[in-house]
Amino acid sequence: MKIATFNVNSLRARLGIVIDWLDKNEPDVLCVQETKVQDKDFPGEAFAGLGYNFVYRGQKSYNGVAVFAKGEIEDVVFGLDDEPYDEARLVRAKIGGVWVVNSYVPQGFEVGSEKYEYKLEWLGRLREYFEKHFKQSDKVVWVGDFNVAMEDIDVYDPDGLRGHVCFNEQVQEALRAVMDWGFVDVFREHCKDGEQYSFWDYRMRGGLSRNRGWRLDYIMATKSLAQSSKGCYIDKRPRMLVKPSDHTPVVAEFDI
DNA sequence: ATGGTCGGCAACCGA
Numbered sequence: 001m002k003i004a005t006f007n008v009n010s011l012r013a014r015l016g017i018v019i020d021w022l023d024k025n026e027p028d029v030l031c032v033q034e035t036k037v038q039d040k041d042f043p044g045e046a047f048a049g050l051g052y053n054f055v056y057r058g059q060k061s062y063n064g065v066a067v068f069a070k071g072e073i074e075d076v077v078f079g080l081d082d083e084p085y086d087e088a089r090l091v092r093a094k095i096g097g098v099w100v101v102n103s104y105v106p107q108g109f110e111v112g113s114e115k116y117e118y119k120l121e122w123l124g125r126l127r128e129y130f131e132k133h134f135k136q137s138d139k140v141v142w143v144g145d146f147n148v149a150m151e152d153i154d155v156y157d158p159d160g161l162r163g164h165v166c167f168n169e170q171v172q173e174a175l176r177a178v179m180d181w182g183f184v185d186v187f188r189e190h191c192k193d194g195e196q197y198s199f200w201d202y203r204m205r206g207g208l209s210r211n212r213g214w215r216l217d218y219i220m221a222t223k224s225l226a227q228s229s230k231g232c233y234i235d236k237r238p239r240m241l242v243k244p245s246d247h248t249p250v251v252a253e254f255d256i
Numbered sequence: 257a258t259g260g261t262c263g264g265c266a267a268c269c270g271a
Contacts, residue, residue, distance in 0.1 A: 009271085010263050034271085036264065061264050062271095107271060115270095147271095201271085203260035246262075246271080 001096060001254045003029040005143035005217055006238075007104070007199075007247035011035040011066065012043055014245055017238055019046050021249065025235075028070050029095055031102035033145045035064030042066075055093060063088035065104055065144075071096045080125050081132060090126075092133070098225070098256070099134060103144035108165040116165055119147070123174040127181055134222075136182035139256070142220040145199075145247060148175040150185070153194030154215040166216065184226035186219045186252045191232070198234050199247045208239055219252040228255045 004027040008014045011032065022030060030052075037043070037058045047054050047068055057078045058064030065088060067073060076093040079085030089104045103126065108119035134140050149167045152158035161167045179185070187196070197213025204212050219232060232252040239248050 013263060034263095061269080109270080201260085202262050203271090205260060207260095243262095 001029070001098065001256050002027040002251065003031070003100070003141055003143065003219065003254070004235075004249050004251040005031045005033075005102070005145075005219060006249040007033040007145040007217060007245060009034050009036070009245040009247065011037055011064070012041075014243065015043055015046060017241055017243065017245075019050065021235075021238060022047070022050055022052065022068065025251070026070075027251065029100055030068040031100065031143050032066050032068070033064070033102070033104035034062075035066050036061060037064055055091065057087045057091060059088045063104060065089060065091050065102050067091060067093055067095075067100060067102055069095045069100075080122075080129055082125075086122070096256075097139065098254075099138055099140040101140065101142040101144075103142065103146070105145065105147045107147045108171070111163065111165055111168060111170075119165070120170065120174050123171075123178055127178045130178065130181045136222060137224060138222060139225045140183075140222045141225060141252075141254075142183060143218065143250075145216055146175060146218050147216055148172060149214050149216060150175060154197075156195075156197070156212040156214070166214065179220065182222050183220035184223055186221050186226055186229050187215075187232040187234070187250060189226060189229065189232070196234055198250055200239070202246050217247055217250045219250055221252070221254070225254060225256070229253065230255050
């Protein structure tokens, strides 16, 4: 099973890129974030034409998640377990015997702000979510834009960026607490190198050419599932296109 | 170099 995650920064603006990527890479599952489209305007026809099933939940202007799969998508539930549910940031579904959880973790604005506190609380609630709905022995793959870089090698300038809303000990501990429920960082299992990023800020001049990036997009798997992973890679090809997202896809293959 | 660029959507917000 090949599964991918991609923050598309508007599905409609990036529709051609996403369709082309799906057509060429043929993942069994693609999870996307920041679709930025209301459900009534979701561009589903293009994906149906490729033979993909899909579920989605969006809102006006911001957020939005979707899951595309070759197989049946079952037991779909959007959002966390209590208010605010944030249905446009989280979805779980069962696909081919694997539980897929697609999340768009709040970015947090700046340390000390209400949005930052919300981000920390959100990660805390996500830990409870996994405790409630799954067992560590289940095959669970948790993917998405986590808006946290875990280690120094996951950002281009750790000393300059330390304290950033996506790179400080507090958010790292919050994400670590979720991971400690029972997840393995599949990319890191296969690649110990630095300078392996999935996000480059549009505002950073020459950010991509100088590789001034962050690894914010993850594929996590429960231990039994991670043991079956054959590989994991970041696909930078979409960043070479005319209208790239600021993120790029991360892909993992499992021998199941 | 205390900046910069996107997308959505109609003035700024979010990233």
